[in-house]
Amino acid sequence: MEWNQLLCSRRRNMPPVNQTGGRDLRTEYEKDYQKIIGSASFRRLQDKTQVFPLDKSDFIRTRLTHSLEVSSFARSLGQNIGKNLIASKKDPNFNWRIAEDMCNVLQCAGLIHDIGNPPFGHFGETAIRQWFRERLPEMMFFDRKIEDILTEQMKQDFYQFEGNAQALRLISKLHFFSDEYGMNLTYALLSTILKYPNSSLESNPKAEDIKYKKMGYFYADREVFREIQEATGTNGNRNPMTFILEAADDIAYKTADIEDAVKKGCITYGMLERELILLNKNCPVWVTNYFNPLEELRHQYQKALDR
Numbered sequence: 506m507e508w509n510q511l512l513c514s515r516r517r518n519m520p521p522v523n524q525t526g527g528r529d530l531r532t533e534y535e536k537d538y539q540k541i542i543g544s545a546s547f548r549r550l551q552d553k554t555q556v557f558p559l560d561k562s563d564f565i566r567t568r569l570t571h572s573l574e575v576s577s578f579a580r581s582l583g584q585n586i587g588k589n590l591i592a593s594k595k596d597p598n599f600n601w602r603i604a605e606d607m608c609n610v611l612q613c614a615g616l617i618h619d620i621g622n623p624p625f626g627h628f629g630e631t632a633i634r635q636w637f638r639e640r641l642p643e644m645m646f647f648d649r650k651i652e653d654i655l656t657e658q659m660k661q662d663f664y665q666f667e668g669n670a671q672a673l674r675l676i677s678k679l680h681f682f683s684d685e686y687g688m689n690l691t692y693a694l695l696s697t698i699l700k701y702p703n704s705s706l707e708s709n710p711k712a713e714d715i716k717y718k719k720m721g722y723f724y725a726d727r728e729v730f731r732e733i734q735e736a737t738g739t740n741g742n743r744n745p746m747t748f749i750l751e752a753a754d755d756i757a758y759k760t761a762d763i764e765d766a767v768k769k770g771c772i773t774y775g776m777l778e779r780e781l782i783l784l785n786k787n788c789p790v791w792v793t794n795y796f797n798p799l800e801e802l803r804h805q806y807q808k809a810l811d812r
Contacts, residue, residue, distance in 0.1 A: 700750075
């Protein structure tokens with residue numbers, strides 16, 4: 506894989522040359538960012554909860570606030586990784602221009618990484634899968650069972666419904682911007698949100714390789730998936746930026762869930778302290794020497810008491 510290809514700035518439907526005489530100084534990735542921010546699909550995330558549904562407090566996070574946090578973390582991680590790659594000279598082809606493009610793509614990817622998730626997150630996915638497992642065998646098309654008409658992949662797409670696959674479908678087709686290409690985002694961005702580059706027939710929750718844990722695209726979007734792979738040169742593998750996006754997502758939701766849980770009274774300071782004491786006992790010394798969360802928690806708590 507090559508960075509110049511991974512950061513492919515082409516789109517499925519390339520617009521004609523700017524009629525304003527080339528006065529649009531934005532990069533293609535900056536155009537992606539502004540498309541997303543101004544879209545109804547992104548705005549709808551404000552009504553989807555992260556963990557707590559129908560909460561009266563405006564402190565608790567929604568999918569929108571979570572996505573903004575992931576976007577920020579992803580860009581920051583990209584900046585640090587880019588700086589280290591350039592300083593170490595491990596990849597002679599990696600330069601500051603590539604680093605900046607990578608950060609812009611990661612910032613956009615953070616905004617839309619959850620855009621296909623149903624209400625109630627993974628619980629919503631489970632409810633949809635269960636509904637199809639119970640109802641699809643009973644559905645008829647005139648005198649034929651729908652199950653007999655669908656291919657195996659089509660059926661598995663229903664039985665393994667996935668928010669990540671729905672995200673690709675939404676931004677590439679369902680979101681009506683001006684044509685049938687959805688938001689018409691760059692291939693680099695589409696590739697980055699493809700966490701699982703395989704179909705429902707290839708997915709395996711018990712697989713050792715994380716890319717096979719879930720499906721990444723529906724049968725109806727197989728041509729879109731093929732185009733993304735060819736344009737970015739990933740050839741069935743994850744885009745390296747996908748790993749950075751996942752790290753940002755993990756950092757955001759794990760820390761935020763603790764904060765929200767404390768605010769809701771689900772856990773107390775004492776409970777959190779006890780958990781970190783157990784964590785310290787099971788952590789290698791080199792980890793706690795690098796960063797000790799128990800000491801940091803106690804330090805911040807004492808500072809708050811002193812104030």
